[in-house]
Amino acid sequence: MTTISKLLPVAAAAAFLGATAASAHHSFAMFDRDQEIVKTGTVQRWAFNNPHSWLYVNVKNEDGTDTLWSFEGSAPPSLVQRGITGNTMKPGDTVTFMYCPLRDGRPGGAIGWARLEDGKYINPADGGCAGNEQAINRWKGWLDKGYTSKAEAEKAEGASTN
Numbered sequence: 001m002t003t004i005s006k007l008l009p010v011a012a013a014a015a016f017l018g019a020t021a022a023s024a025h026h027s028f029a030m031f032d033r034d035q036e037i038v039k040t041g042t043v044q045r046w047a048f049n050n051p052h053s054w055l056y057v058n059v060k061n062e063d064g065t066d067t068l069w070s071f072e073g074s075a076p077p078s079l080v081q082r083g084i085t086g087n088t089m090k091p092g093d094t095v096t097f098m099y100c101p102l103r104d105g106r107p108g109g110a111i112g113w114a115r116l117e118d119g120k121y122i123n124p125a126d127g128g129c130a131g132n133e134q135a136i137n138r139w140k141g142w143l144d145k146g147y148t149s150k151a152e153a154e155k156a157e158g159a160s161t162n
Contacts, residue, residue: 038149040095042066045091048079054071056070097111109128
């Protein structure tokens with residue numbers, strides 16, 4: 001009985017700290033989820049690892065130089081359930097993707113959906129940005145009209161209904 005009474009406070013503290021860490025880990029506050037932007041680039045690396053996958057893509061700037069962007073995605077177990085593997089995106093592949101940018105302005109964010117070279121759309125999102133079927137279908141229509149940001153599309157659609 002003495003051992004249990006000594007271990008109980010330690011176990012409670014560990015559970016509290018673990019819950020706090022898990023809660024902090026799953027915050028999406030660093031991403032501006034009100035913005036959705038589309039870019040196309042060349043895959044440099046698809047890091048298919050826990051706790052999050054990361055997509056590293058070189059995106060061409062207006063002056064012809066490249067900037068390496070990084071995008072957080074879901075963990076491999078969730079991705080595998082969606083048919084996404086460590087070989088889905090390979091270095092050199094061209095990918096078009098939608099993301100919610102980092103609030104601090106660095107080149108990166110939370111990935112929503114990605115369109116592979118073969119035209120297939122995938123959802124590597126972890127919740128920081130919408131990559132579900134509804135978001136993909138909305139964006140297919142917007143891409144057909146040439147829009148590359150949610151703000152641009154909503155502004156044009158608002159103007160066309162007035």
